[in-house]
Amino acid sequence: MSLSESTLVQSSSLYPSFKNIVESNGGDEFPEDFTQSVFEELTRLPKLAISSHKTREEMPCMPHNPAVKHADEPEQFIAQKSSNHAAASNNFTRNEGRASRNAELSDGKQAAWEGGLRDQGPGTRHDAKIEVKEGQIYRGFVSNMTPYGAFVRLNSPTSFISGLCHVSKMLFSGRTRFRHPQDVVSLNQEIFVRVDGIARDNRNSRRDKISLSMVGVDQLTGIDKLDELDMAQTQEYQQEKRGRNLLKSDLQPKRRRLTSPERWEIRQLIASGAATASDYPDLNAYHKEDMDEADLEADQAVDVELNTDEPAFLKGQMGGNVFFNPMSILKNPEGSLSRSAMSGSKLVQEMREEKSARQRQLRKDAVSARSSNDPVKAMSERDMELKEKTEEVINQWRQKQRSQKAKLDGTNALMSIDEQRRSLPVYAMRTELLQAIRDNQFLVIVGETGSGKTTQIVQYFYEQAINKVGNEFRMIGCTQPRRVAAVSVASRVAAEVGCKVGEEVGYTIRFEDMTSSRTKIKYMTDGILQREALIDPTMLKYSLIMLDEAHERTIATDVLFALLKTACLQNPELKVVITSATLDSDKFSRYFNNCPVLTIPGRTYPVEVLFSREPEQDYLAAALDCVMQIHVGEAEGDILVFLTGQEEIETSVEILNARVRTLGAAVLELIVVPVFAAMPSEMQSRIFEPAPEGARKVVLATNIAETSITIDGIKYVVDPGFVKVNAYDPKLGMDLLIVSPISRAQANQRSGRAGRTGPGKCFRLYTEKAFELEMLPNSIPEIQRRNLASTILMLKAMGINDLLNFQFMDPPPAQTMVNALHELFTLDALDDNGLLTPLGRQMADFPMEPALAKTLLASVDHLCALEVLTIVAMLSVQTVFYRPKEKQAAADQRKQRFHSIHGDHLTFLNVYKAWELSGRSSRWCKENYIHERSMRRAQDVKRQLETIMHKYRLSVNSSDDNSTIRKAFCSGFFRNLAKRDPHDGLYNTLLDQTPVHLHPSLSIYGKSVEYVIYHTLLLTTKEYMHCATAIDPRWLTELAPKFFKKSDPNVLSEKKRKEKIVPLFDRYAQSQDSWRLTAHVEAKQKALGQLQQ
Incomplete structure (x- = not known):
């Protein structure tokens, strides 16, 4: 058979697989003739290896883009990459360039893992079929780490x-600026390596x-880029890193270096006149070298301190101090409620530790199953139990959906x-x-949750054309303290008005x-x-503007009180309504010029309030016990x-479901439904x-169920x-979410839900x-x-500069204002x-x-x-990664592919x-355990921020x-700075030396980074830094001179004193x-005294 005939046979059998690979990598938009022409061109290459059973799951998570620099790639190679990409862009369109990047996978240096290693499943061994060759790129898995390198298993875990990757060869550039291999890789991490010998x-x-x-190997695509490395630049960088000038001519004669005692003796001879x-002549050169080394050490060991000017x-x-103590939120810090809030729930802590132990055991079982090559053992009893629980929850949800749909259809038909x-x-x-709003510019309305004040009052004003001023129809605005409430209420009112959201409503x-x-x-939100x-x-x-849920007293609502009060003086046609389920109506009336107060009677029924006889040691355990007692011993009702x-x-969801399963058919079915602000609206x-x-x-709800939402059918409330x-935490210099006792007004509002x-x-x-x-009254x-x-x-x-005389209600x-002014001054x-x-x-x-x-x-x-716009947009969404309980290890491994060693x-x-690069693919998000909705949201945020920039x-x-x-991030978040203690490896904030910790999910967790900035702190069992990035301390005095200054080595700082x-x-x-x-001295005198005696 001729070469052309064999090529045709190969084309007919492999073209469908090739087309699937192209489409799965974002080439679904390519014309058919273009895809065919690319395939025909590639089939002429002798080293092409296309496996027909290659799946998307086995493809790299990030396609290689020569114009995009990897987070850890050296700067000196960017110019070459950009020029190569620019040359390519002159010949191809964007889609054609994407296809050419897929064609790069057929490069001979990549064929080893492309054609061979990808065919291996996670639980199989085909080592005998693989012939390891020098210079080839292979997919590997880190199996062990030592101080001198990492052992990597080729082909599969x-x-x-297996082979050894030395610490000097674990970065793209070959630089070894880390103390241990764990600063770069982690156990079981999937990497690409080249066989050197x-x-x-x-x-x-x-x-x-x-x-x-790993030198010159792109860890995102597995492509060998060793030829792109300029060895002269790399060598020069390493010379600068060591702090020595190795570029001196080798032709100069070598001389013995004088020791320090010899130099001291020579200086003494010169000073005495015995020598000149x-x-x-070499003495001055030695002195200059000593000074250069001292300067280098000073640059490397930068010490900064707070600028107290x-x-x-x-x-x-x-x-004399930038810290302050805000108003206390506790009435009795020594009371039983305060002590319980500080200690937290022991049940939650035990469950957290149990989960961690269970996950460690699952990982150990998985490793054991793989080592014994037993696929049955890999599916442990815990996995089976988790699978059954998931199926049970899904079936339960579907049953409820069918029941709810039938009930809603019946209700809508009747009313x-x-x-x-x-x-x-x-x-x-x-x-x-x-009539009250026509006669008054301000009006306070008090009504129970569910009375209809949020959805109906604005419609009454709209229907009666109160929004008409002269010949102009103006808007009626209603503020909500939460985004969820603003969206859901607008949807409901739009349905009642008979329009789509975004039209009249x-x-x-x-x-x-x-x-x-x-x-x-x-x-809108306030x-x-x-x-x-x-x-x-x-x-x-x-x-007309209605401030709803005014009793929550958010900062924005309190500021709006004063702003609207001032606006009404300049705009007499503006009317303001303040509504709430529970508030001090007399106080609000006095603030708004003694305006009238209207009370809407609610459909309330008597509620029996029962107190505990003794303080509860664990409030969560007591709450779950109370739920089970109600479920077993009380009449029907939610x-x-x-x-x-x-x-x-x-x-609580896990514990209650487990308890109900234990009781079995002895009790009625208990459906546990959670709700908190971070949940999607459909949930x-x-x-x-x-x-x-x-x-x-x-x-099971947070305080969102106090007033923001109304749930029918509730008969029992557990508080x-x-x-x-x-x-505000003055030590950390930022706001924190802390657990505290509620007020008496909140307690009464909660009881009213029953x-x-x-x-x-x-x-x-x-x-x-x-x-x-x-408990405080409010x-x-x-x-x-x-x-x-x-x-x-x-x-x-x-334009409001007189803040002390601003008309705050409280x-x-x-x-507090002085500290905020100082923070703005440093920014x-x-x-x-x-x-x-x-x-x-x-x-x-900027919002x-x-x-x-x-x-x-x-x-x-x-x-x-x-780049900063992109990162800020990503920070604005709640969660990007998710970890399914049954695939946590796989999710963590996928996430590590995106990790940057910088943070x-x-x-x-x-x-x-x-x-x-994936074409904003939904499939890509699913494969990498990323919330597609969060990515779409980040894209919208980025566009709006770009609009403000323009x-x-x-x-x-x-x-x-x-x-x-x-x-750029250091210039804004320099206050959120933590320094690593070289002795114990822990971090302390520079503001007040408060201990903080790197969260295990961070990309720099376990790495020896001296200075880090963090976005926020998560207060759980410890104070964990969230979203942390390594910085150079020399940037601090440059970017924040009003907050930091370089320490004077001749003067003891306040900390050192x-x-x-x-x-x-x-x-x-x-x-x-x-x-x-x-x-x-005393012992010697005592001994002499004894001798004299």
Whole structure:
């Protein structure tokens, strides 16, 4: 058979596989004739190896793009890569370039793992079929690590063929700037390695010593780029790293180096006149070398300290300390509730430890199963149990969906939307409400949750054309403290009005605007309206603004109180309505010019309140016991349990499901439904579904169920008495979510949830004494317990400089504002006189915290705005990665492919770039355990931020230099700085030496990084840093000179002055002061005295 005939046969059999590979790598848009021509060209290559059973799962997670620099790639090779990519782009379109990158996989240096290793399954051994050759690239798995390198198994994690990759060959550039291989790789991590050498063993091939290298191997694609490395530049870099000038001429004669005693003697001879300096010409050269080495050591060991200089406008107000204690959120710090909140739930801690132990055992079982080559053993009993539990939950959910759909269809047939509106309590006061708003500019409305005030009042005003001012119809605005509430309420009102969301009824939340020119009723978060006040302080486009859920007293709501009060003076046509389920109506009436108060009677029933006799040691365990007692011993009716957060809720779901399964058919079915703010809206809607016949529903919720949502059918409420609140931590210099006791107003609001549809019971898991003596009457407003830097920046942008006389309903402590002003000063948002700088005015226009806004603007100067925009957009979404319980190990392994050795900010950048290279593929997100919805959200945020950048005509440049990206984030988050203690390896914040820890999920976890900046802190069992990145300490004095300064080696810093040398304990010494010189003198005198006697 001729070559052409064999090629045709090969083409007919392999073309479908080739086409599938191209489509799975983003080539589904290629024309058919183009794909065919590329395949025909490739089949002429002798080294082409296309496996027909190759799947997408086995493909690399990130296609190689020559124009995109890898997070860990040296800067000196970028120019060559960019030029190569530019040359390629002249000949191909974007799609054709993508196909050419797929064609690169047929390169001879890659054929070893492409054609051979990919064919191997995870539980099979085909070592005998693989012939390891020098210079080839192979897929490997890290099996062991030592201080001098990492052992890598080729082909699969269970392969007998393994080699050693030395520490000097574990980075792309060949640089060894790490202390241990674990700083670069981790156990069981999948990597690409090149075989550098093989020492054959003639007796047993398994004893061959294989030398491996990662130098020049792209870890994202497995392509060999060794030819691109400029060895001269690499050698020069290594010379600079060692701090020695090795470029001196080798032709110079070698001379013996004088020792320090010899140099000292020569200097003494010169000083005495016995010799002259000209007799020793090399002495000055030695002196210069000593000074150069000293300077080099000083550069490498940079020590910084806080700059305590006060700005002119804050002279004498800092009190010598930048820290302050905000208003306490605890009435009795020594009470039983406070102690229980500080200690936390032991049940959660035990469950967390049990989960960790179970995961370790699962990993151990998986390794054991692979080593014994037993596929049956790999599916352990725990996996089977988890699979059965998952199937049970899915079937249960489907059953509830069918039941709910049938009930809704029946309900809608019996009652129309208009009849539902008329049945609400607020309808009876419709006429009185309309008359009150016509006669008054301000109105306070108090109504129970579920009375219809949020959805109906704005419709009454719209239907009666109260929004008409002259001949113009203006908008009616309604604020909500939460984004979830704004979206869900707008959807409901749009359905009642008979339009689509975004037409007559719309909503606006951060980074999402669903309004149009037709919109007349607009729901929004209070933060959005606060930002609108920057552009329109008199609110001319609104005829009426309703501040809903005003009792929550968020910072934005409190600021809006004062802004709207001022706007009404300048805009007499504007009307303001304040609504809430529970608030101090007299206080609000006095603040708003003694306006009238209307109370909407609710459909409430009597609720029996039961207190605990003794304080509970573990509030979560007591709450779950109470749920089971209600389920077993009380009449029918659903249960509502108030918990503090997501971890407590998820733990409770597992425990309750396990307990119900244990009881079996002895009790009714118990359907456990969680709800918290981070859940998707479609998941939150499940709590409104009624329980099937013969079953009881228990809702585990945060304080979102107090007033923001109404759940019908609740008859029993379990109230442990705790809530998570945002409070400023002066030691860490940032806001933290902490568990604290609720207020008495919150407790009464929770108990009222049990009396919505009939008589109910409220089980308070605290004593009546604690209710009276340990709970505050009302919650402390956010403005008195949180950092106000963002709020003050916005007020300054509005031209409000007299903050002390600003009309706050509850003014924040003066020291709180002083600290916020100092933070803005260090961010260069304020000048020495406390006035807004041009940079500060630009920062105020970005809908984010000042530190992030400063980072974005600094990225323009560092020429990396596009990368920073991407990272900021990724930080704005809640979760990017997810870890299914049954595939946690696989998810972790996929996530490691995106890790950057510099930190998590660059890891997010790698993820976004890879997602774009995949064509924003849903399949790619699923394969890499990434939330597609989060990626789409990040894309929208990035576009809106780019719009703001273009508004100020800021150039959005791109850079391949990772150090500039890290510099940009350091310029904004320098306050969130932690330094590693070289003795114990722990981190301490530079603000107050508070111990913090790297979270195990971070990309730099386990690496020896001296200085890191972090985005936020997660307070669980420890204070964990979230999203941390390594920085160079020399950047601090350059990027934040108002906050840091270089330590003077001749002056002891305040920190060092506080340090005290303490001797080690000597168990054999009669006195622990026996080491002191005075003790020796006293002992000698005592001995002499004894001799004289």
